[in-house]
Amino acid sequence: MEIKVLAFGIARDIIKASEIKLELSEQSTVDEVKDSLVKLYPDFNSLRNFAIAVNCEYVEDSAPVKQGDEIVIIPPVSGG
Amino acid sequence: MEIKVLAFGIARDIIKASEIKLELSEQSTVDEVKDSLVKLYPDFNSLRNFAIAVNCEYVEDSAPVKQGDEIVIIPPVSGG
Amino acid sequence: MAIDIQLKATPLSSDECIKKVQDHHCGGLAVFIGTVRNQTQGRPVDHLEFEAYEPMAVKEMSKIAEQMMDRWNAKHVCIHHRTGHLALGDVAVIIAVSTAHRAEAFASCQYAIDTLKQTVPIWKKEIFEDGEVWVAAHP
């Protein structure tokens, strides 16, 4: 399946776009989203950390992702 | 010696004036100021506590008072 | 470093207090605002009167500000306290402080209001339709 991933902050600079489409096997998890990102863009390894939000919630790496989910890369936050 | 004592808040209500003159022996202390007040106005016993300030500072009961000092009755404060 | 202590008979402005302590070298700015509440259960308060022994009240509030600087490295401190006639809901006190780090802003601001309520010679009287009472005077 093809999933769309949105990027903010330094993640947008790393992928040089505000969204990217990833080709993942059915029944993938957040872990596989992260692996794909790091493989395509090794600069993600240089971050202090990065999380993935699915449908506006932080989720575990083992959480499933499916087509149509709003999947967002959350680099280290620095608000406040 | 005669000393002047100022009163605020409920202390002013108790002595029914904003100041009172007390006749004390030379080399008196705050303790004697308090004793005189309680003797003259037993209602001071009904307060949660009361302190005496000398020249704008809280002082111990053993502190001396002398003519010309600014002596003030400080009933329980309730600002803020 | 600045300390601004005021006792005033006119309404307090949180905006004014905040402006006095704002500093772009300070990551923490905390404010406490004390509002007049009905303290005597079950009797409707008409209004309140705040009275201060002014020179000593200012001196005690200045001591608090100095302690905030000594113990928590507060950079700027502003303490404004109302006197005179207040209605329920009016602001009686504002304490604003700025510090390099936010934990110190909260800790010093809390210390300030806790200490103010114990040491600063200011008294409030609640006035009811049928009488009045000095708050906290009796056990």
Added chain:
Amino acid sequence: MAIDIQLKATPLSSDECIKKVQDHHCGGLAVFIGTVRNQTQGRPVDHLEFEAYEPMAVKEMSKIAEQMMDRWNAKHVCIHHRTGHLALGDVAVIIAVSTAHRAEAFASCQYAIDTLKQTVPIWKKEIFEDGEVWVAAHP
């Protein structure tokens, strides 16, 4: 009980936030104001850009407000956060809370800013004359 959460590209008003939480049943009203500082040592910052993943940022700030109500009995909570272009000294965030007792106001306000800085998806970039950097992105 009221919660007011806003992400806005225009200047924040402490006055507005305080008004939203003022309540004469509440003895404690605490405010935290976060001002933009120069975070990268030794390089003069020209300005900053704050970017938010808006729906989730609002949701995470709402969660914080709900926790303030659940854990500290906060009565009213107001959290406003800036986005877009900010200069040094501009206000980036205001958190105002009112509670029955003042200790809860301080504790919940401090929890709110500590948590916001860890969980709310907002990012700031410092822009220098000769480059820019996303704050806190790298170890």
